[in-house]
Amino acid sequence: MIAAAPGLHAPPELRARLADLYAAYDDALGEGDYERWPEFFTEACVYKIIPRENYDSGLPLALLQAESRAMLADRVAAIRKTTLYAPRLTRRLVSSITLRAIEAAGMQLAASFAVFQTMLNEPSTVFLCGRLYDRVVEDAGALFFAERLCVTDSTLVPTSLIFPI
Amino acid sequence: MIAAAPGLHAPPELRARLADLYAAYDDALGEGDYERWPEFFTEACVYKIIPRENYDSGLPLALLQAESRAMLADRVAAIRKTTLYAPRLTRRLVSSITLRAIEAAGMQLAASFAVFQTMLNEPSTVFLCGRLYDRVVEDAGALFFAERLCVTDSTLVPTSLIFPI
């Protein structure tokens, strides 16, 4: 169940539905089941990985940008086909998901995340951390991400950044 | 309160009870109160720490395997008696606990975890991360882990791995 910002009226049912959306997303990515990743977004959507420095300066430069479910699916196909990257596992932890506002354009949420990476025959290390800024909408009775901005604390993002956050 | 997979009917009371089980387990381990650890499992149970590589290949080789509450208690006694290991603290973070299925054999849940280690007079470092695959059952009105598989992303697990996850 998702927590809500002070003074925001958020019924328990809505909180539980949002929690289930986030859990299903995290579960799919936790299993490396990237083919399911686009399903959590609306047909037209915004997905960006953008360093904090650019985000705070209003610079549009993103490390990764997709504007539709089809572009996300292309991204997954690229991950599956690439042979340039050494085998690795990524592990995501998400904390303090907060429903900040309920607006006509959707529900605004924020959370903190850390991603760990494990290369073959190496120990696990910190890969990235930062904040998620999400807009969630309802479509035909289900909830979807209309926007997910992954704002990374580090500007120096490793070149191996090909996996969904 | 635990999130549930899409389409799974999970009443709020059950979600809260599962959340309390996980919280009590994490609280006991967070306090280093390992003597309480076996209490969270059924009398006959499965507890394994197994590298992802072996888990995905169906290889049975586990880094640690216990099949009863008594074996878990033995493990704790061994931790308390050992003088081979330098003093250290372990810190566990658990994220995105998801109730995936409710079956006759129990409730299936999954989560992601990271464990940090702190040696005396050293900074904290990443120790392990991975996924938890749990089966929870009800016995005499209380919930217990009948199975907990801790699947580690790294195959190179440090030899100091003697603490419960």
Place this chain on the structure above:
Amino acid sequence: MIAAAPGLHAPPELRARLADLYAAYDDALGEGDYERWPEFFTEACVYKIIPRENYDSGLPLALLQAESRAMLADRVAAIRKTTLYAPRLTRRLVSSITLRAIEAAGMQLAASFAVFQTMLNEPSTVFLCGRLYDRVVEDAGALFFAERLCVTDSTLVPTSLIFPI
């Protein structure tokens, strides 16, 4: 929604209110909005960052200690004015928040945390991890931290420790 210790009667409304307090605190700190940090505490309060070694030995020596909302505000002013520290971002993850007891002096909660640090043009690294021990009270219909002890696993806390946890 916050989990509760075994046998503790904690109504869903209270659990949700506590979750919202923790989420609002984490959200403010996640945004680096430190000016809001003192608002989450009672006028007279206890905030300490203390190494596990000292905490377990009953030694009073804390790395940071504040006993009122005004002292917390002073701390924030110091952070804003200092020019001694290189620019950095801190990222907090909090896990397994557990309501342990409801007493006349307030509600006792515990949680685990990890803090990551990112210096300009460097990758993110583990900074600190440990346990939070909180006492939360109700005042004029709202919940506040009357006490937050941040017990760090490492005794060697980096000197750059100027940010709220």
